[in-house]
Amino acid sequence: MCAAGTEALAAAPIGVIIADDHEVVRRGLGMLIEGEPDMRLLGMAASGAEALALAAATAPQVILLDIRMPGIDGIAAAAQLRAAHPRLAILMLTSYSDDARIYAAMRAGASGYLLKEMSGDALLHAIRAAARGEPQLHPTIARRLMDRVMPPDDPLARLSPREHDVLRLIARGLSNKEIAFATGLTEQTVKSYVREILGKLGVADRTQAALLAVRYGLIGDAEG
Missing domain, CATH: 3.40.50.2300 (Response regulator)
Incomplete structure (x- = not known):
C-alpha cells in the first residue's frame, strides 16, 4: 500500500x-x-x-x-x-x-x-x-x-465577510450541504451565496472561484 x-x-x-x-x-x-x-x-x-x-x-x-x-x-x-x-x-x-x-x-x-x-x-x-x-x-x-482568470486588481475585495467565509470553504472542497453545516446557514442560503460569489468574481464555476481564493491568499495551498 x-x-x-x-x-x-x-x-x-x-x-x-x-x-x-x-x-x-x-x-x-x-x-x-x-x-x-x-x-x-x-x-x-x-x-x-x-x-x-x-x-x-x-x-x-x-x-x-x-x-x-x-x-x-x-x-x-x-x-x-x-x-x-x-x-x-x-x-x-x-x-x-x-x-x-x-x-x-x-x-x-x-x-x-x-x-x-x-x-x-x-x-x-x-x-x-x-x-x-x-x-x-x-x-x-x-x-x-489561474493566469486566465486573474484580473489586475484583487477580486476578493468585492466580497462581503460572509462571502469570504463561504469562498474559503468552497476552496477547501466542501459541498453546499457541508458549508451549510459549518456556517449554520441553510443550504438554500449557501446556494445564494455561491451564486453571488461567482457573479462578483466573474467566474463560471466553483473550480475557478477556488483557484482565485488560493491565488489571492484567502486559503493557502496546504489548506486546499
Whole structure:
C-alpha cells in the first residue's frame, strides 16, 4: 500500500472505471487501483462507447477517461456520462494540455483534468478527492487557468465577510450541504451565496472561484 493509502475513506470502497484505448495504460492504472484497499476496480473500457456501457452497468463513483479514443472520444463521452450520471466524478486523464481540450472537457462536465505524467500517489489522491466531490486539476493546468482568470486588481475585495467565509470553504472542497453545516446557514442560503460569489468574481464555476481564493491568499495551498 502506498503513502496515499493513509487517506483511505472509512466508507465502502470507491468504485472506479478506467477508459483508455491503450492496453498498457489500462493495465498499469488497473494494478495501481487494485492495490488500494479503499478502491475497487469495476472494469476497463477501450473506447467511449464501452465506457458508457460500463458506467451504466456498474454505477461507479469515479471514471478515469482518456480524451483520444476510437468512435466516441473522451470529451463526447464525458458529456453523455454527465447527463446520465450527474453524481459521477469524471476525471480526464490525458497527455494533452492544450487550452482547447481543457475548456472542451470542462464544458462537457468533467470534474477534473489530469495529465498522465503525474505520479501514482498523486493520481490516487485525486481519485479520493474527486469521490468526495472536490474538483481536481493537474498543477500545470491549475496555474494556466489561474493566469486566465486573474484580473489586475484583487477580486476578493468585492466580497462581503460572509462571502469570504463561504469562498474559503468552497476552496477547501466542501459541498453546499457541508458549508451549510459549518456556517449554520441553510443550504438554500449557501446556494445564494455561491451564486453571488461567482457573479462578483466573474467566474463560471466553483473550480475557478477556488483557484482565485488560493491565488489571492484567502486559503493557502496546504489548506486546499
